Amino acid sequence: MTAPVQPTAADRRQWARYLVEERAEGAVYSRLATRKTGEEREILLALAEAERRHEQHWLKLLGGEPARLPRAGFRSRMLGWMAGRFGSIFVLALAQSAEARSPYDAEMHATAAMRADEKVHHEVVRGLAARGRRRLSGSFRAAVFGANDGLVSNLALVLGIGATGVSSSFVLFSGVAGLLAGALSMGAGEFVSVRSQRELLTATEANNDADAAAGDLDIDANELALVYRARGVGPEEALARAERVVTAARAGARRTTTGTVGTHAGHSDHEIVGNDWTAALSSFLLFASGAIVPVLPWIFGLTGLAAILLALALVGIALLTTGALVGILSGGPPLRRALRQLAIGFGAAAITYALGVVFGVGAL
Structure with a gap:
């Protein structure tokens, strides 16, 4: 059985560079997470945790924390600076480009899982950046x-x-x-x-007139269902909604859910237009x-x-x-x-x- 090949000084320097880059990327995601809430915050924190896993891999190869570490690259330091000062869309757009150029594809000391992680990270960051692009x-x-x-x-x-x-x-x-x-x-x-x-x-906005009169209908809910079908709802779903509206109206209830012919969609459209x-x-x-x-x-x-x-x-x-x-x-x-x-x-x-x-x- 052959003895394991001892790492060269060049190997150790490269591992140290990988280490500081992983730390810098993790810090970027952590800083962005502080500016977010809900699902986006959870996703960013999960990305930061993944970078820490990669960091541990290089620390293990190095045998612990080196006495001296190189500085992170200019791009990583710039992203870290921007993450605490600017909107996340700019940082995520730059991070997307950075994740697309993973150095691990040609790195024999990186694990297959790490290479796969980097490809997944690129898609995750792309998805987060796409959310921001749609809003912007x-x-x-x-x-x-x-x-x-x-x-x-x-x-x-x-x-x-x-x-x-x-x-x-x-x-x-x-x-x-x-x-x-x-x-x-x-x-x-x-x-x-x-x-x-x-x-x-405003001219095409829905109103509650049909729902208000639903309790006085002396026929089945079929005619009211045409209101929903005219707005693009399928026949079965339209009939089901109409039946719920008629039943509630006859019981004296006021329908305020999305099943009613309300003005909610009109308000949302107005907000989008500005x-x-x-x-x-x-x-x-x-x-x-x-x-x-x-x-x-x-x-x-x-x-x-x-x-x-x-x-x-x-x-x-x-x-x-x-x-x-x-x-x-x-x-x-x-x-x-x-x-x-x-x-x-x-x-x-x-x-x-x-x-x-x-x-x-x-x-x-």
Whole structure:
């Protein structure tokens, strides 16, 4: 029988790195759990406990706690810092990417159970991140759309106006006018959109009139069942609900459960759509926050090429930032999404600038 192979110094250093990474990941899940309640908290605590199991594996191979340990990687330290300060959706989106790249697939000293654990962890984190994405999707889409619309449209406006050779004061006036016009247009459009949708929901909302008259029916519950069938309930379930309503009404009871023809669904739909004034104000501010960026050089007195270059730089940073955020939250590569956002924004601005040059030369 051959003696077990003694670990090399390189092996021990690698095990120590695995150890600190497992501790860092467990700390991330534990910190996120403190910001949650109910099922999500239990899931995060279970993930933290699993990381502790992995930690014990490396401690056993190392023969106990090493005297010195390396620092966790930059990504793990960043996740730990973010976990205590930001919303969990950003941290979980980053953790999802980290869990997808398990080092244990090619690590001979990791157990098969640990490799399987990492794959399961990736799916668990993906599921938790998906919950957050669903909660965030509507408002995040509006935020990205509003801010980027302001950035790109006003950059294109000031570059196009500036390319015609007009004075810097005219460029500034045009930029401010574009900001106000665009923000007001966005706000008004969002107000009309949300108000119209709420009015449409109100027109299709259920009421309790049929239930209130159920006790006076002199026929079986079949006709009342048509109310439920018209709302998409199957024939058997519709008949069963109608019979319960008629029975309760004849006994003098008021039906307040989900079996009644109530307004609960309408209230929920209204909450999903949101408030029209809130939506309008949010759209106004989001557009304005983006549209002010290209105008800043002229506001602070810059002119000519210097103002244009600074406007491009500021808008470029903003586009890269929003693109990277979209990438993080969608689970995609942040750099690719950031560059895509930059290319789209600068492409639109370049076309407008070229048109401004053409019209400016023509005017001369």
